[in-house]
Amino acid sequence: MSIDRKPIKVHEAIEAVLKFAKDGEVEYIPINESDNRFLKAAIKADHDIPPFDRSPLDGFAIRAEDTVTASQTNPIELEVIETVGAGGLAKKVPEKGQVIRIMTGAKMPEGTDAIVMFELTKEIERDGKTFIVIKRAFKSGNDISYRAEETRTGDVLVEAGRQVEPGVKALLATFGYSKVPVAKKPIVGVYATGTELLDVHEPLEPGKIRNSNSYMITSQIEKAGATAKYYGKLVDEFDRCYEAVASALEEVDVLITTGGVSVGDFDYLPAIYEKLGANVLFNKIGMRPGSVTTVAEYKGKLLFGLSGNPSACYVGFELLTRPWIQTYLGSKKPHLQLVQGILKADFPKPNPFVRFIRSKVTIEAGKIYAEPVGLDKSGVVTSLANSDALVVLPGGTRGFKKGDEVDILLLNGEGSTEILKK
Amino acid sequence: MSIDRKPIKVHEAIEAVLKFAKDGEVEYIPINESDNRFLKAAIKADHDIPPFDRSPLDGFAIRAEDTVTASQTNPIELEVIETVGAGGLAKKVPEKGQVIRIMTGAKMPEGTDAIVMFELTKEIERDGKTFIVIKRAFKSGNDISYRAEETRTGDVLVEAGRQVEPGVKALLATFGYSKVPVAKKPIVGVYATGTELLDVHEPLEPGKIRNSNSYMITSQIEKAGATAKYYGKLVDEFDRCYEAVASALEEVDVLITTGGVSVGDFDYLPAIYEKLGANVLFNKIGMRPGSVTTVAEYKGKLLFGLSGNPSACYVGFELLTRPWIQTYLGSKKPHLQLVQGILKADFPKPNPFVRFIRSKVTIEAGKIYAEPVGLDKSGVVTSLANSDALVVLPGGTRGFKKGDEVDILLLNGEGSTEILKK
Structure with a gap:
């Protein structure tokens, strides 16, 4: 099938997706x-x-005025009349010359206005009573944790x-x-397309590869905070594909398909969108990898047609689907965190489209560096496992060199309020 | 109870803990x-x-030698004899002037040695046959994804x-x-101590506070990769505490207690270690918060006696318990990731002990900054919710100023192979 494909910018694609943002319901757990x-x-x-004035340490609650005359040469003795532990309340109110032994976290006893830690006192026994010896004056408020501080x-x-x-x-x-x-977690359905795909438990066959995208994408969905519902592989027959997609759409908040959006003979997704009467928001984005990424809307629900190439699929999800999920969850930072850093490799060849290069970030002497990981081809799966960032190389006529300052999207960062403008 | 407390350095404490590191068993999930x-x-x-030479795009598998004479002024026609989709295998072998239509991911057909994308060809029909028109020469190997590349x-x-x-x-x-x-995930038991502690569903009472540490620490345990087993609150009676601890130890790989390790009258943990015959590795660390953090070993199992102060408890877990858990799990980076960055506030008052200041990291123009969050007291719980890092201020006679370069431990970073040497 031949369709007209006009690439839009990455931020236009994100904005188009977020026009269909939803605010998820609350649940109490x-x-x-x-x-x-x-x-x-x-x-x-x-x-x-604190909910009340309290002692932040183990010691004695005293009346500060009793210690005015205390010094190394003029130690004073104060009588211990009660002990109060954390969670307990003093029953007595100290009078002049009396203190209460108090544990960390206990409420300040009535009539006391300072805390003296154990280490600054000496205990003595006399006539069946306990006294502490103090050799300096303490100010009112000493070592108290005040209510509401x-x-x-x-x-x-x-x-x-x-x-x-x-x-x-x-x-x-x-x-x-x-x-x-x-x-509430949104439910994100996943359908894989591709006759070449074997499931993880199947032995390899000539011409076939194992389906890694479905496992990867369900992990991405769960990491983004949603619930993944994997429907399996779409069969290679248009009418059954159409029925499967239409039926899954009734059960999910968002439906992801991997593969089937390119210009190949068995790429049914464009025709499925058409038969559904879905509104195709875009079917080409000016980016690498993932330029064929397509998003359509049907009755307010989004269908993300991600590329079947592992890296393109990964990037399409992180840039487009993740912000939708995180917005649904109420996150104020639904986008990948964007930072600046130093590129650690040459990219001499310019590209008309913005590129997202799988990379590993390091922090050296307080500065951010990004090193591209492995082969930079959209079909490559191995580099994803060692990436924690995407270096953003703007499209245009120039190449990039080791040492250049570049934009970096952090895959495990705290997120961002801002959409990448590239 | 009075005990001799000699502070050791933080890295000595971590090393002492890791002398009892264990290597967890494998399980297949x-x-x-x-x-x-x-x-x-x-x-x-x-x-x-790739497991075989394959086409990375939708197009035609050709014999490059057939295109040698092709040019804008001398277009050539090649016959399409078969179509092969991804997962399929070509049945025919093209002879001179023949090509196979091929989809992304499909195995290179026998006898072909280059791929030409759809966009560089024009299809025509003649005499019931399909031909493509090509206007340039292609080299052998053009656009092939080779096996094992x-x-x-x-x-x-x-x-x-x-x-x-x-x-x-x-x-x-x-x-x-x-x-x-x-x-396998290690099982980490948790007992809280403190008569002042109410459970989350209980209404506040004078002199009491809600138990936040147990919820916090079970989250930390799960985040570190282990299974948390919360046993509840130790009662305020020595013999029953002792029985509870001894019995829990039989069921867990590690036991954490929160509170009860200070010098207060109801701080039973030191006596429990003694009665168990446990080997106390240390009972004081030269750090703030968490200087009373105690770790003991009994029959090869560790008892982490963390402080009852929320921030001290948090820091003690991250510095000491987390590396034990992550080592058990086989992580090569069991320690918090250490980076350098710029301090965003003054800390004029020196402290003899190394301090771990709850902070929020920002990245501005490729550089790391750390801003202390909220009140820096060990009893403070609110600042933890907004921290993603601990600024490390070495002990000594100097204070620190805004703009100083400092060490920063990232709470959500990728971890480190190295123990912090402070």
Whole structure:
């Protein structure tokens, strides 16, 4: 089938996809299951932290005024009248010359206004009573952790759209989120196309290769925060392909196909979009790899027609599908993080299209470097395993040299609010 | 209880822990469940990639010698005798003046030695036969992807100890790993101590706070690649604490306790180590936060006595427990990744101990910066949620200024082979 293909720019493609962005629904899940999920609401302090004035260490709660005259040459003795542990409350109120032994985290006893750590005191016993000896004066407020000094009720501590990680989880626990409001995961369907594809458990045959894209893409989907639903391989017959795609679309939020979007005789996807009556957003992007990447929209749902070449498939997902997923999850940084760094190899040959070069980032003396990994051909699968970044080489008439400053998209970075403008 | 505490250096503490490193067993799991697991064996190519000479695009497989005379002014016609799709094999062998229509990925037909893409040809029909018109000469080898040009049988593509991610998974699929050899996850038990601790679902009470450490640390354990087993809160009674610890130790590979290692009256852990007959590796580290961090060994198993202060607990885990877990999993980079960067705030006050300051890393114009996050006190929980790094400020007599170059440990980095020497 012959179709007119007019390449659009990468950022135009991303923008076209995000016109069909959706805001995922909320669901409440147990805190123990919330790791890596995206918060659908900000975490707000429902109480002050600390919730009360407290001792940050093990020592004695004293009345500072009792120590005014204390010095090396004039040690004073104060009577220990009670011990209060963390979680306990003092029952007595010290009067002049009295102190309360207090453990880390315990609430400041009424009538006391300073903490003195164990190490600055000496304990003595006399007449069945316990005293401490103090050899210096302490000011009111010494070593107290004051109520709300860390956070006040109502403060927003973590924004909606953030992913739950250990530090976030500590706050969820602190503020009593036994159930956590998170974004539901979108369901992303995957169909592979290609008569040459064998499944992972099948022995190799002449002319055939194993299907690596489906495994790779389901990993990418899960890493991006969605649920992958793998439908298998589309058969090599148009009507059955059409039925399979139409039926899968009813069950998923987004459907990815790998392969079948090029100009080959068995590339059925363009015809399937047409028969569906889907709105083809674009069928060519001015980029390498992945120029044939196609996205169509049907009843508000997107069909991502990714290339069957492993590297092109990988890049197409990261640039186009991932931002859709992350937007659905409420992430404020749905795009790959873009940084600048130094190129570690020559790319003398210019290319009319922007190139995304699989690379490995290193940090040396505080600076970012990117080294291309392996063969830079779209069909190459091995280089993906050792990449953690894509070097972005703009299209045009110039080549690039080792030492040039280039844009680098981090595959494991914290994301970005901005769309790459290339 | 009074114990002698002699601080050791951070790297001495890490080295002491890793003297009890273990090498986890292998288990074979389905490829679909292998995301984020650690490979117990290298991925080796069991066949060449490509496994055969193939066409990297949609076009025609030709005999280059047939095109020697072709030019703009002297176009030649070649007969199309067969079409072969990816996964298929040509049945015919072209003779002089004949070509085979070929799709991306298909094996090079016998007798052909060059590929010409569709776009460089024109198809015509005559006498019921199909011909292509070619207006230039092509060299033997034009646009062929040769067997093994990407990888040869026996090449090691991914080392043992690497974590499975999308690119690695693509290779596992390519080489037929329907079952993947990964390291068994160690089981890390967690007991919290502290009478002041409420569980996440309990309402606040005077003098009490919610237990955030247990939730945080189980997240850290899972993130590090292990299985967390939370046992709950140790009760405030020595004999029952002792029984609980001794019994948990039988079920886990490592036991973490949070709190109870300081010098407070209810800090039972030192006495529990003593009663067990455990070998205390150290009970003080020259660092802030987390100086009271204690590690003991009992019958080859480690007991990590982390501080009850959230930040101290967090740092203690990342510096000491995580490398043990990652070593067990076979990671070659079990330590936090160390980079250099620019400090974005003043720390004028010197400290005798090395400090680990919760910070947020930014990358600006190819350089790394670290900005301290929130209050830098060990009891502070809120700053952890917004940190992705620990700035390392060496102990000594000097303070640090905005603009100083400092060491930075990345909490989400790719790890390091090296132990921090501070």
